[in-house]
Amino acid sequence: MTLPDTATTPAGADRTFQVDLRGLVDLLSHHLYSSPRVYLRELMQNAVDALTARHTLEPAAPADAFGVRLYADGSVVRVEDDGVGLTEADVHTFLATIGRSSKRADRIAEQRGDFIGQFGIGLLSCFLVADEIHVLSRSARTPDAPAVEWRGRGDGSYSIRTLPASARPRPGTTVTLTPRADAGEWTRPAQVHALARHFGSLLRHPVTFDDGTGGRGATARVDGPGVSVNPEPAPWARTYPTPGARSRALAAYGEEVFGFTPLATIELNLPAVGLKGIACVLPEAVPAGRRHGHRVHVKGMLLSEQAEEILPDWAFFVRCFVDAESLRPTASRESLYEDDTLAAVRDALAERLRDWIARAAASDPDLLGRFLQAHHLAVKSLAVHDDEILRMLLPWLPFETTDGHTTLDEFARTHRTVLVTSSVEEFRQVAAIASAAGLGVVNGGYTYDRELVHRLPEIRPEASVADLDPATLTAHLDPVDRETELAAAAYLAQARDALAVFDCDVALRTFQPASAPALLVDSREARHERTRSQLAREQEGGLWGDILGALRQEAPRAQLILNQLNPLVRTAVTIDEPELARTSAEALYGQAAMLSRRPLRPAESSLINRSFLDLLAHALRKDS
Ligand SMILES: Nc1ncnc2c1ncn2[C@@H]1O[C@H](COP(=O)(O)OP(=O)(O)OP(=O)(O)O)[C@@H](O)[C@H]1O
Numbered sequence: 001m002t003l004p005d006t007a008t009t010p011a012g013a014d015r016t017f018q019v020d021l022r023g024l025v026d027l028l029s030h031h032l033y034s035s036p037r038v039y040l041r042e043l044m045q046n047a048v049d050a051l052t053a054r055h056t057l058e059p060a061a062p063a064d065a066f067g068v069r070l071y072a073d074g075s076v077v078r079v080e081d082d083g084v085g086l087t088e089a090d091v092h093t094f095l096a097t098i099g100r101s102s103k104r105a106d107r108i109a110e111q112r113g114d115f116i117g118q119f120g121i122g123l124l125s126c127f128l129v130a131d132e133i134h135v136l137s138r139s140a141r142t143p144d145a146p147a148v149e150w151r152g153r154g155d156g157s158y159s160i161r162t163l164p165a166s167a168r169p170r171p172g173t174t175v176t177l178t179p180r181a182d183a184g185e186w187t188r189p190a191q192v193h194a195l196a197r198h199f200g201s202l203l204r205h206p207v208t209f210d211d212g213t214g215g216r217g218a219t220a221r222v223d224g225p226g227v228s229v230n231p232e233p234a235p236w237a238r239t240y241p242t243p244g245a246r247s248r249a250l251a252a253y254g255e256e257v258f259g260f261t262p263l264a265t266i267e268l269n270l271p272a273v274g275l276k277g278i279a280c281v282l283p284e285a286v287p288a289g290r291r292h293g294h295r296v297h298v299k300g301m302l303l304s305e306q307a308e309e310i311l312p313d314w315a316f317f318v319r320c321f322v323d324a325e326s327l328r329p330t331a332s333r334e335s336l337y338e339d340d341t342l343a344a345v346r347d348a349l350a351e352r353l354r355d356w357i358a359r360a361a362a363s364d365p366d367l368l369g370r371f372l373q374a375h376h377l378a379v380k381s382l383a384v385h386d387d388e389i390l391r392m393l394l395p396w397l398p399f400e401t402t403d404g405h406t407t408l409d410e411f412a413r414t415h416r417t418v419l420v421t422s423s424v425e426e427f428r429q430v431a432a433i434a435s436a437a438g439l440g441v442v443n444g445g446y447t448y449d450r451e452l453v454h455r456l457p458e459i460r461p462e463a464s465v466a467d468l469d470p471a472t473l474t475a476h477l478d479p480v481d482r483e484t485e486l487a488a489a490a491y492l493a494q495a496r497d498a499l500a501v502f503d504c505d506v507a508l509r510t511f512q513p514a515s516a517p518a519l520l521v522d523s524r525e526a527r528h529e530r531t532r533s534q535l536a537r538e539q540e541g542g543l544w545g546d547i548l549g550a551l552r553q554e555a556p557r558a559q560l561i562l563n564q565l566n567p568l569v570r571t572a573v574t575i576d577e578p579e580l581a582r583t584s585a586e587a588l589y590g591q592a593a594m595l596s597r598r599p600l601r602p603a604e605s606s607l608i609n610r611s612f613l614d615l616l617a618h619a620l621r622k623d624s
Contacts, residue, residue, distance in 0.1 A: 019098060021156035025127040032332045037186050039129050041199045041333065042122035043079040043175055044068065044207070045301055049103060049115045050083020050173060051205045054140055056114070057084060064206050066172075069226060072192035073212030077129075080174040086137040088148045088162055095135060095150055096158050098124065116299050119331045126175070127154045129183035133175060136163075140171035196229045202323055203230050203300040230300075234323055236267060236276050254280035257295060258319050263370060266318070266356045270348050273341060274325025279318040279353065285374045286316055296336065297323035304334050309342060312350050314382045317375040320349070354382075354389060361392045372396055380448040391459050394452060400427070400443040402435035408442075408456055412463040415440025419468040420453045426522075429596045430473055433519055436512035437476050441468055473521055477509040480564045484508070488564075488573035495560070495585030501603070504558040504589065508573070514565035520592035522558035560589050580618060586611040 047068040054066055066082035086095065094102045101120035126133045135150040147168040152158040168174070179187035186195070189211035196209050210226030232238065235253040240246035250265045262280035269276050286292070293306030300323060310327075311320060327345065328337040336342050357379070360368040372379060376397050383390040383397070395409035403411060412418055417440070421427040424445030434441045444450030444467075456463050466472065479485075488508050495506040504520075511519070562569045572588070575581045590608035593600060600608070 019156065021098075021124075021127075022154060024098070025124055025154060028121070028124055028128070033125060033128070034332075034334055035186075036125075036128035036183060037191075037195055038333070039125045039177075039186070040070075040077075040079075040192060040195045041301065042117075042125045044070075044196065044200050044203070045116045045333075046122060046175075047079055047081035047083060047173070048203060048205055048299070048301065049117050050081050050085070052114050053084035053102075054082065054171070057140055063204070067206035067208065068203075070192060070196050070207065070209045070229070071212065071226075072187060072189040072209075074187075074189055076176055076178055077187050077192055078174060078176045080172065082170065082172040084141060085139040085171040085173055086135075086148060087139040087142050087145045088160065090139065091135070091137065091148050091150045091160055094120070095123065096152065096160070114299075116301055116329065116333075118328075121331065122333070123152075126177055129179050129186050130177035131180060133177060135173060135175050136168055137173040138165070138168040138171050143171065193227070193229075199302045200229050200300070202234050202297050202302070204233075206230075234276065234300075236269075236278060250278050251280075254278060254319075254321065257321055263374065264356075264360075264367060266353065268320065268322055268349060268352055270324075270345065270352075272348075273327065273345055275322055275327075275345060276324075277320060277322030279320045279349075279356075281318050281371065281375075283374065285377065292316060292319045294320040294322065296320075296327070298327050298329055299323075299325060303327075303329050303336070306334075307336055309336055309338065310346055310349060311353075312346060314378055315350060315353055317371075317378040318353065354386070357389065358392055361396070368396065372398070377447075380452060384448050384451055390452075390455060394456065394459055397452070399449060399453065400446070402431050402439065402441045408453065409460070411440060411442065412456060412460055416464065418442055418453060418456065418463060418465045419472065420444035420450050420465060421468050422450055425596065425598045426468070429519070429521060430468065432513065433477070433511050433516065434468070434473060437478075439468075439473070439476050474507060474509065474559055474561060477511045477561065480508050480510055484564060491573040491575060491581055491585075492562075494578060494581040495562075495588075498582040498585045499560060499589055502558065502589070504560055506560045506562065506585065508562050508564055508569075510564045511561070512565070514563065516563055517566040517568050518563060518588045518592040519561045520558060520589065520596050521561060522596070522598075560585075560592060562588065579614075583611050583614040583618070587615055 051066045051068065055061060055063075058065075068082075069078075069080045071078040071080070090102065094100055097120070099120045101118055103115040103118050123133065131154045133150075133152045135152075136147060137150075138147045139145045146162040146165055148160065148162050149167075150158060150160050177187070185191065193209045193211065196207065200207050207229040208226035209229050235250055238249070240249055247265060250267070251262050254260075254262045254265055258280055260280070261283055263283045264281045266279040266281065267277075268279055282292075293304070293308060294310050295305050296303045296307040296310060310322065311318070324345070326341055328339060328341070329335070330337050357368075357371070360371060372393070379389065379393055380397060383393055396407055398405050398407055399411070401411050403414065408418075419434070419439055419441045421430065421441060421444050424443060427441065427443035427445055430441060431443075442449070442453050444453055450467075454465050456465055480488075485508060492506050492508060496504075499506060504522075562573070564570065569588075572581075572584045575584060586607050590604065590611055593604050594608070
């Protein structure tokens with residue numbers, strides 16, 4: 001913005017904002033548009049909007065009566081339309097006034113929804129590739145008005161003159177750009193053609209491209225004045241001989257656009273917002289929460305290839321390709337305006353995906369199986385919040401269990417009580433032993449799994465689900481007989497004393513496999529609680545110590561369960577040398593802690609070192 005000339009403006013009088021056009025263009029190019037290539041989209045969009053207005057003016061005209069012709073020969077880029085055109089007054093009002101748009105004028109407010117543009121800034125994007133915009137136009141609204149020529153320059157100046165009607169015999173507008181040398185990348189004929197197809201392949205008005213070689217150039221086949229940019233309607237708007245042919249064609253189109261063979265294609269049709277399209281189910285799992293960009297066209301014009309906002313987060317197993325009438329682009333035209341319509345579209349598309357899953361569950365088990373194999377995580381995240389999906393799909397979802405990877409339905413049939421751990425680590429600790437003891441345990445450590453397993457009784461009332469904690473597992477392991485317990489009592493007391501520093505209890509049980517000497521059962525919460533209370537003890541009296549002390553809560557202690565079936569343990573419990581008894585208990589604890597595969601605390605690492613060296617010293621002493 002430049003300051004107005006104060007010398008010529010009386011004090012106290014209202015002044016008018018001045019706009020520094022170069023600054024504005026710089027703002028657009030660096031902060032609004034993703035690439036200079038959007039200039040072509042803006043020109044095509046203006047041409048298409050002008051055709052829409054012309055059809056409103058002449059409703060009886062056939063759909064293909066008016067068109068858009070693109071021309072690029074390396075030295076100019078031209079976009080010519082048979083649209084509504086502009087009078088001289090229109091040019092002053094709309095072309096030469098930044099932020100003013102004919103598509104927002106009161107007179108046609110009710111038609112606003114027909115146009116793609118609305119902000120009155122799109123034309124400025126031409127300054128990303130050229131220093132001057134040349135417009136030659138003739139109005140269809142005022143047929144006897146002369147042709148008008150406008151030259152707008154990047155420095156903010158413009159000139160206008162009227163020309164005889166013969167300069168433009170028919171209504172419409174021609175915009176010509178002479179690209180700057182540094183814009184060759186975006187204005188070469190082949191690139192203009194590629195961009196035109198990229199943005200405009202679904203436009204409903206005839207659009208052609210001509211590279212000035214009369215068909216001998218790189219763009220090859222020429223029908224009449226140029227190659228059609230949009231020779232075919234959208235794939236969902238074409239007719240096919242059979243439903244099978246239709247779904248094969250949609251899948252092939254999805255593959256062409258997204259580069260993967262869809263596991264399935266889902267047709268999308270929301271008449272209320274004039275939305276049609278397809279959702280392509282990804283053939284392989286994607287990391288949960290990774291949001292995919294969807295390809296969104298508005299009134300045929302490509303808006304974005306990365307629109308995330310048309311589907312909810314959980315739908316990360318599809319990529320969509322849609323064309324909508326009533327979605328509103330933002331000013332950059334590269335994303336969608338977040339309004340009630342967009343929210344309603346998102347809900348309706350989500351509903352459509354849920355219906356598809358439900359239909360597959362009811363009628364196509366084979367498809368459902370392949371779908372769940374790839375996308376069970378997405379379905380789990382959906383089932384957590386969606387009772388209907390939960391009811392339909394929970395029995396089919398795979399979980400990691402002590403019987404391997406299996407569905408909950410299968411698992412619940414063989415285990416009356418389904419036990420579930422709260423972390424992967426706990427599952428790893430107990431899986432082998434629990435399964436040898438006949439317990440059915442599900443790994444509840446993965447996102448959503450524990451929550452979902454707990455909801456099993458809602459759909460299988462005969463199943464019961466319980467959390468697996470150390471006490472539950474110990475209770476399920478076979479106790480030893482009284483004499484054995486008494487004989488081991490002294491050793492167990494010494495072992496408890498040696499491991500008190502880890503808040504760890506010691507018990508003797510029998511369990512399979514006999515080769516496992518000991519099992520350390522510990523939960524993450526209990527470990528955190530112990531770390532906290534240890535810190536509180538160390539900081540006693542200080543503010544931090546008081547805070548930690550106030551947080552004290554009851555947490556299950558860790559348990560080192562020695563296996564009476566193991567020969568080493570049988571020998572250990574008979575040790576009467578106190579020093580060796582302590583060292584052996586520490587060594588058993590250390591080995592069990594390592595086997596649990598959780599990160600060791602520094603005190604545990606040093607205990608393992610110490611007990612190893614002590615045992616070595618003991619062995620050497622014995623030998624000498
Ligand atoms: N090809 C054309 N035919 C007729 N009028 C045009 C043409 N191109 C531009 N205009 C007029 O110039 C105005 C400004 O165009 P511009 O592209 O800057 O903004 P817009 O299309 O109205 O809105 P947006 O910034 O959202 O694109 C338009 O509203 C229209 O009145």
